Amino acid sequence: MPLLGPLLRRRPLLPALLVLLAAAIFLADTITNLEIAVAVFYVAVVLIAVRYLDRRGVAIVAAACMALTVLSFFLTRAGSMPAGVVNCAISLVAIAVTAYLALRTAAAEASAREAQAQLAHITRVTMLGELTASIAHELNQPLAAIVLNGNAAQRWLAGGNRDEAGKAAERIVRDAERASELIKRLRGLTRKAAGKAIWLDVNKTVTETLPLVQNEAGRNHAALRTELASGLPQIQVDPVQIQQVILNLTLNALEAVKDESVRDVTVQTSLGKPGEVIIAVRDSGRGLDGVQMDHLFDAFYTTKPDGMGMGLAISRSIVESHGGRIWAEPVVPRGAAFRFSLPAGRTGSRGPDR
Amino acid sequence: MNEPEQIVFVIDDDPAMREALDSLLRSVGLDIRCFGSVAEFLGAPRPDIPSCLVLDVRLPGKSGMDFQKELALSDAPLPVIIMTGHGDIAMSVQAMKTGAVDFLPKPFREQDLLDAIAAALDKDRLRRAQAAELAILRERLATLSDGERSVVVLVVQGRLNKQVAGDLGVSEITVKVRRARAMRKMQAGSLAELIKMAGKLGI
Numbered sequence: 001m002p003l004l005g006p007l008l009r010r011r012p013l014l015p016a017l018l019v020l021l022a023a024a025i026f027l028a029d030t031i032t033n034l035e036i037a038v039a040v041f042y043v044a045v046v047l048i049a050v051r052y053l054d055r056r057g058v059a060i061v062a063a064a065c066m067a068l069t070v071l072s073f074f075l076t077r078a079g080s081m082p083a084g085v086v087n088c089a090i091s092l093v094a095i096a097v098t099a100y101l102a103l104r105t106a107a108a109e110a111s112a113r114e115a116q117a118q119l120a121h122i123t124r125v126t127m128l129g130e131l132t133a134s135i136a137h138e139l140n141q142p143l144a145a146i147v148l149n150g151n152a153a154q155r156w157l158a159g160g161n162r163d164e165a166g167k168a169a170e171r172i173v174r175d176a177e178r179a180s181e182l183i184k185r186l187r188g189l190t191r192k193a194a195g196k197a198i199w200l201d202v203n204k205t206v207t208e209t210l211p212l213v214q215n216e217a218g219r220n221h222a223a224l225r226t227e228l229a230s231g232l233p234q235i236q237v238d239p240v241q242i243q244q245v246i247l248n249l250t251l252n253a254l255e256a257v258k259d260e261s262v263r264d265v266t267v268q269t270s271l272g273k274p275g276e277v278i279i280a281v282r283d284s285g286r287g288l289d290g291v292q293m294d295h296l297f298d299a300f301y302t303t304k305p306d307g308m309g310m311g312l313a314i315s316r317s318i319v320e321s322h323g324g325r326i327w328a329e330p331v332v333p334r335g336a337a338f339r340f341s342l343p344a345g346r347t348g349s350r351g352p353d354r
Numbered sequence: 355m356n357e358p359e360q361i362v363f364v365i366d367d368d369p370a371m372r373e374a375l376d377s378l379l380r381s382v383g384l385d386i387r388c389f390g391s392v393a394e395f396l397g398a399p400r401p402d403i404p405s406c407l408v409l410d411v412r413l414p415g416k417s418g419m420d421f422q423k424e425l426a427l428s429d430a431p432l433p434v435i436i437m438t439g440h441g442d443i444a445m446s447v448q449a450m451k452t453g454a455v456d457f458l459p460k461p462f463r464e465q466d467l468l469d470a471i472a473a474a475l476d477k478d479r480l481r482r483a484q485a486a487e488l489a490i491l492r493e494r495l496a497t498l499s500d501g502e503r504s505v506v507v508l509v510v511q512g513r514l515n516k517q518v519a520g521d522l523g524v525s526e527i528t529v530k531v532r533r534a535r536a537m538r539k540m541q542a543g544s545l546a547e548l549i550k551m552a553g554k555l556g557i
Binding site for chain 1: 374
């Protein structure tokens with residue numbers, strides 16, 4: 001069942017719980033002679049369903065509850081008929097209204113989430129725009145001076161004034177160095193990994209990161225699994241940055257499987273070459289067909305219609321600043337795997353003991 | 355150094371830009387004075403010769419755009435060329451509306467700057483010539499007697515001598531005499547010339 005597939009994988013007990021609860025209410029409603037609207041309790045079933053099922057699922061559950069209410073009305077032998085009709089009507093209305101309101105609320109929450117995501121995206125783009133503008137301005141000064149000095153040198157030479165031309169040429173060299181100094185400083189800004197590195201358990205890092213994307217996985221009805229190797233050595237990294245890489249790759253993978261029939265994303269850890277730990281994110285998505293592998297990790301290269309092309313570029317710069325590598329491979333029979341390596345200490349060691 | 359016959363002022367807070375502009379403009383034989391801020395420029399003496407100002411937008415203290423506006427409203431509006439490292443369309447439109455000669459985003463082609471400077475210096479030369487001419491005309495106008503002046507006012511409105519005589523309540527002969535004397539004092543060779551002068555003087 002496509003509806004219950006992912007649900008069963010994540011919370012295998014839930015459907016059983018719902019059925020059990022509905023059955024209990026049904027029995028209480030049918031067997032007891034209490035002149036109260038026991039069937040009103042079906043709203044509990046609907047409310048639980050809203051948390052875990054999509055719109056259609058909730059509608060089906062609500063309809064089933066209403067059907068049970070009517071059924072138990074006809075099965076009930078004893079009791080006053082008018083009271084029974086009123087109770088039944090109250091229950092039906094309560095279930096219907098609850099389902100309607102709950103679905104409305106869920107839809108509003110979803111659109112709020114979407115708006116938030118969009119806002120975050122816009123903020124990122126704006127920040128990037130401002131950064132670019134200020135970099136452009138800083139670089140423009142020396143560039144403009146270089147151009148003018150070049151022009152001046154040509155004119156001085158044409159007029160036979162070698163002395164002035166030489167001075168202009170000296171200024172060209174000086175300003176070019178100033179421009180490249182600026183670029184160097186900018187690079188320094190983006191590479192600040194060194195200071196915050198600590199020794200870390202790879203598997204723990206992965207398991208602490210994945211709950212952050214669990215919601216997204218649920219929304220895409222994807223199964224998020226881990227295959228963690230035991231006895232891995234520790235790595236010396238900035239935990240926040242490495243988590244960011246794992247998050248980036250996992251979110252990409254979840255997006256890749258969104259419209260597929262098989263929606264599996266697996267995060268693996270394993271031992272690579274000696275002194276190396278490998279973290280991999282594998283998906284069952286469309287794969288890497290038509291992707292320019294050489295440019296996959298370049299800034300502003302993207303295969304997504306609304307992508308910025310920054311995620312993989314940032315991931316690469318983080319991994320490389322930690323002394324590791326990042327690469328992508330196709331997966332047989334379908335999908336892609338993004339792997340990155342990180343330098344590690346000795347196997348089984350608890351830290352940088354020597 | 356000989357007294358220059360024209361001069362280019364530059365205000366840019368970046369020393370490298372100032373040096374480059376200084377070298378470029380000297381290489382084409384222009385006289386140039388560079389300043390790091392508006393305050394520095396205002397503190398320096400300004401010779402009374404045709405000149406223009408090459409102005410950077412982003413400056414410490416008063417911004418280039420604000421200073422350009424102030425200059426445009428002053429009684430000696432120095433022609434301004436704006437240059438900027440982060441110009442946008444809105445900014446350039448504003449600059450041109452306030453009367454900038456040109457708006458150059460950095461880095462720019464040297465020829466664009468030199469052309470703009472030439473245009474700006476021409477503009478200032480023309481303005482100075484017009485101002486000088488006006489000053490002379492004012493001087494001449496001041497030598498006219500009240501009677502001569504009122505005759506000129508009516509004549510340039512197209513009134514005939516006879517009508518002027520009637521308007522002022524004097525004889526036609528008197529009008530003719532005053533008119534001839536006024537023409538001589540104003541150094542106007544013809545009525546048409548007198549009318550043009552009156553237009554420049556605003557009478």
